Amino acid sequence: MATSSSSSTSGVSMVEGVPEKQHQVFINFRGKELRKTFISHLVEALKYYKIKYFIDEKEARGELIESLFTRIKESDIALAVFSKGYSESEWCLDELVEIMQSVEEGKLKVIPIFFEVKVGDVKNQTGAFGDNYKNCHSNEDPVKKLAWEKALQSATVRMGLTLASCSSESDLIAKILASVKDAIALIDGGEVISPLSSSDNASSRDIKQTKPAPPWRGMEQCLEQLEAKLDFDCEETQIVGIVGMPGIGKTALAEMYFNKEKRRLFISEMFQGFRERLNNHDWVKNKLQNAQRDRQDAGNDKAKALVVLDDVTDKKQLDFLRINGEELIKKGSKILITTRDKGLLEGLVDDIYVVPGLNDQEALQLFTHHAFSDQDYPPAENFNRMSKEFVDYAGGNPRALVELGKEICGQNESRWKVRLENLPHRSNENIRRELKPHYEGLTVPQKHAFVDIACFFISEEEDYVKILLDSYDTNKSGEAARDIKDLEDKFLISISGGRIEMHNLLRTLGKEIGSSLENDLGESRLWKHLDAHTALCSTKGTNIARGIYLDTSKIKTNGISVERKAMIKMENLRYVKIFDSCCPRQCVGKVNLPEGLEFSLKEIRYLHWSKFPMEELPSDFKPENLIDLRLPYSNIKQIWKGNKVTPNLKWVDLSYSAKLTDLSALSNAKSLRRLNLEGCTKLHTLPEDMENMKSLAFLNLRGCTSLLCLPENMNLISLKTLILSDCSNFQDFQVISKNLQYLHLNGTAIKGLPPSIRSLKALIVMNLKDCEELESLPDCLDKLIALEELILSGCSKLMCFPNVEEIMENLQILLLDGTSIVELPRKLLHRGNNSVDQVDFQLKQPRINGLSLLRRLCLSRNDKIFSLESSISQLHHLKWIDLKYCENLTSLSTLPPNLQCLDAHACISLKTVASPLALLLPLTEQVSSSFIFTNCEKLEHVAKNEIICYAHNKSRLISGALNRQNKGLAFEALVATCFPGNEVPTWFSHRASGAVLEQELPRHWSESGFVGIALCAIVSFHDYEIQNNNLMVKCICEFDNVPRTSSSSFFDCNVGGLSETSDDRRTIKSTHVFIGFTSWFNIKKCQEAGLENGCIPTKASIKFDVTDGTCQAANCKVLKCGFSLVSKTDSGAWDAKGDASPMICESDNGSLDENADANPVAEEIRVVVRGYRARSNSLTGDISVLLLLISNHREGSKIAELEGRDVRILINDVKPPAFSGACRRHHRYEAIQAMLLTGTARPRRI
Incomplete structure (x- = not known):
C-alpha cells in the first residue's frame, strides 16, 4: 500500500499501562488525503474498542513487501478500502492478491469498502477507477495484471459496504465496526471463517441498523486544535497544558496526539499515573535519563523528545522541569501536561488547551452506544426522549455518558424514569469515584465554598457569593475570592456572564456531600425535601445544620406547621431558603407558624422565605451578620420592631408584600446596596432617614400604587437606578440622587419634570412611556449630556419637544410614538454651526440629522408626518425605524446604510420610496434586515421595484460578509420584505x-x-x-x-x-x-x-x-x-411592467460590475432606462439584452456573448450620441443611450 508516510503504525500501544489488543485488522488502502480523513477516523474507532490494527506507512518497496505479506497472514480481518486512486498503486494491488489468496484458504476474512467509487467500476476496471488502472499499468506484466484483475473481481462479488448507502462517513464507520465485531465474535467462538456471501451489489440493505460509533470526528477536531499549539519546526522547547474537568477526555486526547506524533522525534515517552506516583519524584527523571543514554550510545546526544506527563496533581511533580529540565529534555522538545488544575501550570507552560465537552449530537451518539444493546437498537421514541435527558444532565462529559449508559443499559422504561428523577440527587458510583478525589484535594474553606455553591448559590453573581463566603471570617477578607479562583482553575465551578455555574455531575456530588451527616466538614446542608421537612416539624435540629433548603411545591399536603423551637438548636445555621418553585406569586403559602417562631439565629447570613406568614420577624431575631434578606409575597407590615443593628445587610427584597407600610427597620442599614419594594401597594412614603443609606445603588418601587411622592431634600449619593414604573398615583418627582443613570417614570401621573433634572449628568436612560398627564419637558433636557435613550411613547398630552440649546449628541434611541409633538427644535436639527430653518412636522418633514448616534427611532401612530427629511440617510448608527400607523406618510427618502428594520405597517398613504431605498456600504458582519410594508395599499409599482432592488443588493453584501468570515448557517432570510x-x-x-x-x-x-x-x-x-x-x-x-x-x-x-x-x-x-x-x-x-x-x-x-x-x-x-x-451578475428588479431589469454599476477600474455598490452613474442609467420603458414598450426587450451585453463586456473585447445564447452584438454597431454627466466618460454607456434614443441597434442572431 503506497503512502507518503515514513513508518509503520500498529494498534499496539507503546504507552505504559495500556493493555494489548486481542485481534488484528489489516487496512489496505491508498491515498494521503484519505489517510487524513476517513482512515484516521476509522483507526480511532478501532483503538477505542481496543481492536489491534495495522497500517503500513513506509514508501520503500523491495524486501518490505514480504514483511507486509507476513502481516496479512497474521491478521484475522482485512479491510480493503477501494477509492478512485486505489488502482494506481501496484503495492495495494499486490496486497489485495495476497489478501484474496488467504480468504480463499479460509485463513482471513475480507470486508470490501467502496469509498466514493462504484462497485461495478472496481469489478470491471471502468470509470475513473479503470482509467487510473489503465494509465498506470499499461506496460505491466500481463500475468501480474491478470492476478490483480482476478483479485478485484473476487473482492467485489462479496458483500461489502459503500459510502453511498450510508448517511455519512460516521455511519459507514459504525457499520464497519459492527462487521468487524461480528467477525471477532465468530473467531472467539471457534467457528471457521467463511467468505462473506456473494452479491453483485455491495449494498448495506441486508445489514441491520447498528448502533452509532463513538464521536471520533469531534475528537479529531480537538486533536487539530491541539496540534495548532505545537510547532515541530520550532527550535524552542514548547510546553502545553491540557486541562479540563475529570472525565472530559484529557488523557485520551494526549494519547491520540502521542501516538500520532511519537515517531517525529528521537525520544518519545508518555508517563501515566502521576496521581499514584506523587511521592516518587525520580520516576520521570530516571526514565528520561535512560532514554538520553540510549541516544548518546547511538551517537546522538542532542535528541529532542516528545514527553507526555499525564494527570499531574501537584506542582512538586513538575519540579524536575524547573530544576534540571534542560539536562533531561533538550532544546526543541515538546512537552504535554494533562491536569485537572489549571493553576498548576501558571508560569510554566507556553499555552493551555481546554478540552471542550461533546456537542449534543456527539453526546447522544456516545450515550446511545452504551445504553442500548445491539438487540435494543434503534431505541423506541420514549427511550429516545429519555436518552436526551440523560445527555443534557451529562453536559458533554464523555466519561459520564459512558457510565450512565452502562448503568441503564438493559433496564425497562420504569427504571429509566426512576433513574432520571434521582439523577440530580444520586451520583453514579463510578462517576463519584472519579470526582471524589478532586474534592478531597481541596482545603477546608474551599470544600465549604464548593458545597455551599452546589446547595445554594448556583447561577448567583460572583461578587454576591464572594461576600457571603467572606463573611465567615472578617479577619481573612478576600480569601473567598482566592477560593473561588482556585475552584474555577480546578474546573469545579465556572464563571459565565459574571455568575457562578457548576456542572450537573459536580453539583450532585456537592449536594450529596453537603447532606451527609458524616461528611468531613462537620456540618450538613438540609437540601433534601424530607430532611428539611423533618427538621422544621420537630425540635431535634442540631448545631451541625449549616443550611435549610425547602421547596414547598414538593409538599403534597395543604401545608406544614413549623414547631416554635424547631431552629432553637441550630446555632450554626447560615442559610435558610424556603420557596415555591412552581408558584412563586400570591397563592397561599404552605409553611405555617401556628405558635410563632423562636428565631435567635446569630450566624444567619442569608434568609429567603417566600410567603413568610408572620406580620414581622420574631423579636429575638439577631441580624448582626445578616447579608441578604428576601421576604417576597410575605404578610409582613414591618420587618421587625425597634432598631436593630444591621452593619452587613446589603440586599433586601420585600416585593409584593401587600401589607407593608413601615420601613423604619432599615434606618440603620448603611451598607444596603439594593432595595426591592415592587408591588408593595400600601406603602405611602419612604422614611426620610433613608438618606443614611449611602451605599444604596438600586431602588425599585414599581407598582407601589399608594406612593405619592419622594421625600424632599433626600440625597442618596450612590443611587444609580430608580424605578417608579406604574406608580399610578405618583405625581411629584424630585431628584434624590445626582448620580442616577437609569430613571423609569413610565405609567406615573407626573405632569412635568423639575428643573433640578439638569443635574443628572450621568443619566443614560429616561423612560416616560405612558405618562398620560405629562404636558411638557424642561428646556434643560440638553444638559443630560450622557442621555442615550429617551422614551416618550404614549405621552398623548405632550405637544412639543423642549427647546434645547445644545446638540444631544449621545442620544441613540428616541421613541415619540403616541405623542402630539409636531416639531423639533433648531439645535436638535443640525450638527456643527451650520444653521437650518425651523422645520414643522405638520407642514414639512421632521429633521433629525443632529442625532448622529441615534440607533432606534420610533415615530409610529403620528399622523403629522408626511415624509422623512433626506439627511436621515446620514445616520449611520440608526438600526431601527418604526413608522407603523403613520397614516399621512406619503413618501420615504433614502434610508441609512446600516438599517436592520424598517416597519411601515399600515402607512395607508405611502406611495413612493427613494431610489435607492437606502445607501449601500460594505459590510463586515452578517446582519439580517427586514423591510415591512404591510397594508401599504397605495404603494406604487416603481416603489415596490426599488424595495426589491435594494433588498437584493443588500443581501449580496451580507452574503459576501458571511462567506468571507466563514460563519455558521443563518436560517433566515438575509434580507426580507x-x-x-x-x-x-x-x-x-x-x-x-x-x-x-x-x-x-x-x-x-x-x-x-x-x-x-x-x-x-x-x-x-x-x-x-x-x-x-x-x-x-x-x-x-x-x-x-x-x-x-x-x-x-x-x-x-x-x-x-x-x-x-x-x-x-x-x-x-x-x-x-x-x-x-x-x-x-x-x-x-x-x-x-x-x-x-x-x-x-x-x-x-x-x-x-x-x-x-x-x-x-x-x-x-x-x-x-x-x-x-x-x-453575482443578477440584480433583478420589478418595474411597472414586471420585467427583469439588471442593475449595472461602474467599478473603480472603469469596468462594468454588477457587484459594485450603487453610484451616481448607475443610478442615472437606471433612471433613464425606467423613463424610456415607460414611454416605449417596444424597447423593453432590446434594452434588457443590451444591458446584459454591456455588463458582460470587458476591455479589449469587441464582441460580448449573452449567457450562452446565440445572440451577439458589436459595440461599434451602436451609434454614440452625447450623454450627460458622469456617463459620458465611458464609451460603453454610450451604447445604452444610443439604443434608448434611436432604437436602431439590434442584436445579431448568429
Missing part, C-alpha cells in the same frame, strides 16, 4: 401556483457565480389578526438529484414575517407578497453535509408555510410561490 400584491415578479425564473414548487435545475448551476436564492410567497390574509405577534412565512428547501438518490440536502428558511413586541395585534387586510434572499453559504454547507460525493443537485423542491407563533396560521393560504437562483 413584504408589501401588498398578488403576483410573483416575472424575474423569478421558477413560479408555481400553491405552496409547493418543484423544479429541475440546470447542470453545473452552482459553478456559475451563484451567491444565493430568492424566495417568494403570495399569501392571502383577508383581515387576518395576528394572534401571537410573530407571523412568519417559512419554507423547507430540499436539493436532490434526478433520479432521486439516497441522500438529499435540506434546510429551513424564514422568508419573512412580522414580529410585534407590544401587546397590539396587527391585522393584515389583503393578499401580500413576501420576498426573501438567502445566501448560497447555507446551501453549500447543507450540501456538503448531506449530499454524497459532493454531487451538484439537479432538482429543488420547496414548500412554503405560514405560522403564527408556534402554531399554524389559521385562514392564511399560500396562493403562489417563486424561486430563483441569484448569481
